Amino acid sequence: MFPDTYTVDGHYHIAIGGVPIRQLAEEYGTPLYVLDYDTLIHRIQSFQESLREMNPPGQAFYAGKAFLSTAMAGLLKDQGMGLDVVSGGELYTALEAGMDPARVVFHGNVKTEDEIRMGLSRGVGYFVVDSLAELAAISRIAGELGEQAAILLRLTPGIEAHTHAFIQTGQFDSKFGFGMIDGIHEEALEQALRLPNLVLKGFHAHIGSQIFDEDPFVHNAQRLMEFMRVALERHRYWPDVLDIGGGFGVQYGPDDDPPQVPRILARVNETMRRLTPPGYPVPTVFIEPGRAIVAEAGVTIYQVRATKTVPGGRRYVAVDGGMGDNIRPALYQAAYVAQVDGKNPETPAGVYTIAGRYCESGDILVKDIALPEPEVGDYLAVYGTGAYNYAMASNYNRVPRPAVVLVDKARTVLWVKRESYEDLVRNDLPWRRPEEGRWR
Numbered sequence: 310m311f312p313d314t315y316t317v318d319g320h321y322h323i324a325i326g327g328v329p330i331r332q333l334a335e336e337y338g339t340p341l342y343v344l345d346y347d348t349l350i351h352r353i354q355s356f357q358e359s360l361r362e363m364n365p366p367g368q369a370f371y372a373g374k375a376f377l378s379t380a381m382a383g384l385l386k387d388q389g390m391g392l393d394v395v396s397g398g399e400l401y402t403a404l405e406a407g408m409d410p411a412r413v414v415f416h417g418n419v420k421t422e423d424e425i426r427m428g429l430s431r432g433v434g435y436f437v438v439d440s441l442a443e444l445a446a447i448s449r450i451a452g453e454l455g456e457q458a459a460i461l462l463r464l465t466p467g468i469e470a471h472t473h474a475f476i477q478t479g480q481f482d483s484k485f486g487f488g489m490i491d492g493i494h495e496e497a498l499e500q501a502l503r504l505p506n507l508v509l510k511g512f513h514a515h516i517g518s519q520i521f522d523e524d525p526f527v528h529n530a531q532r533l534m535e536f537m538r539v540a541l542e543r544h545r546y547w548p549d550v551l552d553i554g555g556g557f558g559v560q561y562g563p564d565d566d567p568p569q570v571p572r573i574l575a576r577v578n579e580t581m582r583r584l585t586p587p588g589y590p591v592p593t594v595f596i597e598p599g600r601a602i603v604a605e606a607g608v609t610i611y612q613v614r615a616t617k618t619v620p621g622g623r624r625y626v627a628v629d630g631g632m633g634d635n636i637r638p639a640l641y642q643a644a645y646v647a648q649v650d651g652k653n654p655e656t657p658a659g660v661y662t663i664a665g666r667y668c669e670s671g672d673i674l675v676k677d678i679a680l681p682e683p684e685v686g687d688y689l690a691v692y693g694t695g696a697y698n699y700a701m702a703s704n705y706n707r708v709p710r711p712a713v714v715l716v717d718k719a720r721t722v723l724w725v726k727r728e729s730y731e732d733l734v735r736n737d738l739p740w741r742r743p744e745e746g747r748w749r
């Protein structure tokens with residue numbers, strides 16, 4: 310929930326990475342995304358450590374969809390972690406940061422021809438293929454470019470992980486991947502082995518996000534291993550790689566109990582070793598953690614701009630951000646913990662609802678939270694906002710997106726500049742009357 314370096318002084322002033330949030334707000338403005346370097350590094354390194362313990366050692370590809378910027382890609386490169394991208398834009402960002410394209414897996418249930426071409430010509434490590442149409446397109450484009458495409462097939466194993474329906478992806482009725490009940494996965498396997506210019510490296514299945522149980526990860530590996538045995542019997546094909554995706558849960562609130570990643574990976578490894586037929590190598594495990602690396606490193610600072618109490622209703626606290634910088638509460642009823650800077654969280658004055666500034670009644674950041682009285686001008690910290698906040702931010706209401714700043718040992722460095730009004734109109738063109746003759 311809190312970043313590793315979270316502290317509160319005797320006057321209840323909050324600091325992250327040794328920098329008071331008031332100072333951050335005054336220097337960079339609000340709303341402001343703050344990322345804690347220590348938390349990021351600890352999360353990255355503890356994944357790397359658990360993967361090294363596996364036999365053979367596993368590999369991590371951070372899911373860029375959770376949060377990506379050029380600096381983040383640079384940090385991953387420094388730490389020797391790969392990257393999972395889902396678009397040409399994410400790939401471009403990684404390449405701008407100097408990341409080795411061989412350490413990139415290219416995901417997404419839709420990849421345009423241009424994106425496939427870009428991935429192939431820049432040398433991405435693996436394409437994770439989602440459909441028969443995509444298999445054919447990659448095979449054709451690789452042929453045109455004189456390349457061989459290393460691919461994984463994305464399978465949908467029918468595992469129901471306990472998480473919100475919109476972030477559950479491994480169940481049978483999903484828009485992602487080749488389902489494993491109707492035989493389409495067998496057809497995909499047959500085509501992947503038959504079509505030219507494709508090198509099938511293995512299989513992938515991501516079963517959902519914010520998963521707290523260990524068992525779904527183990528069942529996923531088991532289901533994939535069973536299919537590998539079928540592939541071996543029918544096609545004499547045995548894969549190098551088994552990619553079990555991301556989805557490792559994090560703590561957003563006091564009731565969340567994240568799973569032990571080292572134990573999950575040890576159990577996955579044990580399952581795979583047990584199910585690998587004698588004489589064949591145990592496939593290398595790939596994982597794609599996003600949220601588990603970045604969510605708890607992030608804090609968003611807002612300033613309280615208005616308060617009101619509805620007679621017989623709620624007490625609202627309106628802040629200077631909202632669904633434009635954090636869509637998750639509106640999108641999937643995500644719950645967050647917030648604190649008022651400089652006020653004792655142990656002595657709440659009541660239950661408040663933190664409302665955003667956007668023109669939607671549903672723009673509520675935190676519903677019904679006990680707080681010391683928030684007053685206009687106070688700074689409010691919302692925790693656990695590192696993942697799927699900046700990444701999903703929009704310019705709704707033409708509000709510029711906030712800056713992202715990294716903090717460490719009482720120092721700060723800007724990762725993403727705050728957008729300006731000029732940025733908002735950068736791609737706009739002026740109005741032209743039809744009679745001006747400039748229409749095509």
Ligand SMILES: Cc1ncc(COP(=O)(O)O)c(C=O)c1O
Pocket residue numbers: 372374375393416478515517518519554555556557597598599600601696
């Ligand atoms: C294929 C794939 N891999 C990895 C992830 C990252 O999930 P998380 O951020 O929950 O770890 C996702 C999330 O949607 C995904 O779809």
